[in-house]
Amino acid sequence: MADPATYRPAPGTIPVEPGVYRFLDADGRVLYVGKAKNLRARLSNYFQDTAGLHPRTRQMVLSASRVTWTVVRTEVEALQLEYTWIKRFNPRFNVMYRDDKSYPMLAVSIGEEYPRLFLYRGPRRKGVRYFGPYSKAWAIRETLDLLTRVFPARTCSAGVFNRQRQLDRPCLLGYIDKCAAPCVGRVSAAEHREIVDGFVSFMAGRTGPVVRELEAEMAAAAEELDFERAARLRDDLAAVHQVMEKQAVVLPDGTDADLIAFATDELEAAVQIFHVRAGRIHGQRGWAVEKSGDAETGALAEGEADPALPRLIADFLIQFYGDAADHARVDGDGATGGVTAVPREILVQAMPADAAGVRDYLAGLRGSAVDLRVPRRGDKRELMATVARNAEEALTQHKLRRTGDLTARSQALEGIRDALGMAEAPLRIECTDISHIQGTDVVASLVVFEDGLPRKSDYRRYRIREAAGEGRSDDVGSIAEVTRRRFRRHVEDRRAVPEEDDAAFADEAPEVVEETTGARRFAYPPQLFIVDGGAPQVAAAQAVLDELGVDDVTLVGLAKRLEEIWVPGEEDPVILPRNSEAMFLMQRIRDEAHRFAIGYHRQRRSARMRASVLDDVPGLGPKRRAELVKHFGSVKRLRAADVAEIQAAPGIGPALAAAVHAALHPAAGAGPDK
Incomplete structure (x- = not known):
């Protein structure tokens, strides 16, 4: 822990202009990114007596070793640069409203000749239109099952589509009229595109024309005494109404708006956002986050407004709608009517900090004016109260879940510290495992856990030289190679000049837009490094650490047979209680490394066998x-x-x-x- 007084800028050296500042640790990692109208006034708040700081802010300034800043011309430029740096550096102490990539979405591959409707999880791709995200995958499947009665578009994969085309017969969905069967030419590409366009229009909220058309066709069929077709159209209409009923009408004037509300306590906050399109709730999302120390709060009395709320709302608006703009650029069509588009009206619980700058920033993303305000009366105020109640409930449930999770993880980390005689609990743990079949396609995995939770963005995969070409298994040599490659990078980056990072951003202020992102650094060491194996593997890894001069990492091996923990230089292993939280966490980390290695090995083997x-x-x-x-x-x-x-x-x-x-x-x- 560093004393903030050791890196406090000299009096008078901090400019009074608007700008963006960064706190960095000894390894050059960005810990926090913030913006300010007046850099000197804002930064001086961080260098007061640490006892008076917010707990999260206190931890941040004690973890940092220096602070840098970039002066910009306007507050909007500061907002843009702050958003860019938060996305690039993923700072540990910033409030991060992360898009969970596991959220399922309903996707339409509009870039294909025959567009496909499908369930999708993952980052957005060009040429695909997205609806959602949905809270459950079954909700998407149910929606598709209902709407393909009315819009019989293709839902099959490319492999199935090509196979049925070669067989010249449709699949089951084609026979039951839930697919127009473009694979066998039942409809042309243009006709199929028209079906998909109708589906997209319906999902975007333009439901009225579809309902009116179905009602008119049903009435016409009944007049012509074509009762079979009329019954089918009646069922189609019922399916459409069933989908529409899931989106309750909350605002009678057909409003397009997002409503955002927070619930907070001294350390955490929960946010809920309701997306209303054409007066109907199209989606609801929520996050629970730790509050940053940029706006300080003490204990809140019941009914007292949280002074940190304007800063929280501003951060959320910048991050959420900045991501929305990125998604719209990837979608390529502006995502009109989608729940992640920047709407014309944004209703908030309280006006954000720097409201004028935030409003200008949102207007720049949308390309036209954005009405950012607090609802004062009527239906919109009542709906805002509902959103706020949902936020309060979400915070309550999060605290109940987190209490159990934090207790178990804390017990596990403290148990590992006590068993291995470490000075501090290992907040960052890395584990490596080797996978091969009789010495061929040898690969290794490196998984990372921070605070007892997996940090998948830091996972690594390695291809191992197959025992110097001898075609035999050499787990000890493979462990040594992985250890050398992982920590050699750390040693090399430690020798790099830290000031180069600041020089790279010296000229960024005028343009604000960041054109290159670069690779995220992976140089700081773990407190605990686990190898899968016993004494021989541990000895090999320790020899590599000694060779590289790495002496601040605790090394152990976890043997599968009896779950023994081998420590370098010790004749007898450490035995943890079988039912302890510490043993459970060690097993979970080792099993995650094994899973990751096996997956990579299968991928490599499959690719080699397929192409050879x-x-x-x-x-x-x-x-x-x-x-x-x-x-x-x-x-x-x-x-x-x-x-x-x-x-x-x-x-x-x-x-x-x-x-x-x-x-x-x-x-x-x-x-x-x-």
Whole structure:
């Protein structure tokens, strides 16, 4: 822990202009990013008596070793640069309203010739339109099941689509009229696109035309005494109403707005956002976060307004709608009507700090004016009260869950510290594991746990040299190689000049926009490094650490057979109680490393086996080979195809098709001369 007085800037050296500042630790990691109208006034708050600081702020200034700043011209530029740096550096002490990538979304691949409707999790991609996120995957499946009655668009994967096209018959959904079967030409690409456009329009909130059209068609069928078709249209209309009923009408004037409310205590905050489109609630999301120390608060009396609330609201608006703009650029169509678009009206519980600057920032993202205000009366105020109640309930539930989680994790980390005789509890733990089959395709994993939780953004995978080409398993040598590669990077980065990082941002203020992100640093060491294995593996890893001069990392090995913990230089292992929280956490970390290594090994082996049969075909490079296998869906289906079918694949000519067929059928391609 550093004394803030040791790195406090000299009096009068901090400018009084607006700008963005960063606190960094001894390893050069950015711990906190903030902005200020007056840098000198804001930064002076951090260098007062630490006893009077917010607990989170106190921890941050004690963990930092220096502070830097960048002067900008306006408050809007400060907001833009703050958002850019928070996204780039992922500071530990900033309030982070993270988009959970596991949220399921309903996706439409509008960039394909025959767009597909499907459930999707993960980062957004160009050429795909997204709706959601939904809280449960079954909600998406239920929505698709209901709406494909009315909009029979394709929902199958590329492999299934190509297979049915080759078989010239539709799948089950085509037979039951829940797919228009473009794979067999039942509808043209243009007609299928029209179906998908109707689905997208309906999901974007334009439900009225669909309902009116179905009602008119049903009435016309009944007049023509086509009761079978009228009954089918009645069922389609019921399905549409069933989907619409899940989105309750809350504002009768067809308002498009987002409503945002917080519930806070001394250390944490919960935020809820309701997305209202055309008067209906399209989505609801929530986060629970630790409060930053940028706005200090003491204990709050019941009913007292939290003075940190304006800062929390400002941070949320910048991060959430900054992410929304990024998503819209990826979607390519502005996500009109989607719940992540920047709406014309944003209703908040209290006006944010620097409200004028935040309003200008949001207007820049939207491209037109944004009405940012607190509702004072009527339906909107009542709905805001509902959002606030949801935030209070979310904070209560989060505290109940977190109490149990924190207690168990604290017990585990304290138990590991006591068992290994460490000075402090290991807040960062790394573990490596080796995976191979009889010495082939040897790979290793490195997983990272911080505060007892996995930090997947810091996971690493390694390809291991296969025992110097001897084709045999050498777990001890593999452990040594992984340890050397992981800590050599740490040693090299430690020798780098720390001031270079500041110089890289010296000219960023005028333009604000960051064009390059670069790789995130992975140089600071763990308190505890676990290798999967016993005394030989631990000895090999310790020899590497001694060679590199790394002496601030505790090294242990965890043997699978009896769950023994081996410490370098000790003849007998450490035995933790089988039912202790410490043993459970050690097992969980080791099992996560094993899972990650096995997954990478299977991926490498599958890729090698899939491509090896076609490696020696002249004129078939890696890209064309991958496209060929993708066209048929698998090597097995490719092997079953004749020369004419192979030639029908994109980019494959007669000579290349014959060469591929010969490679897949060596006996048949040998010819009578051989």
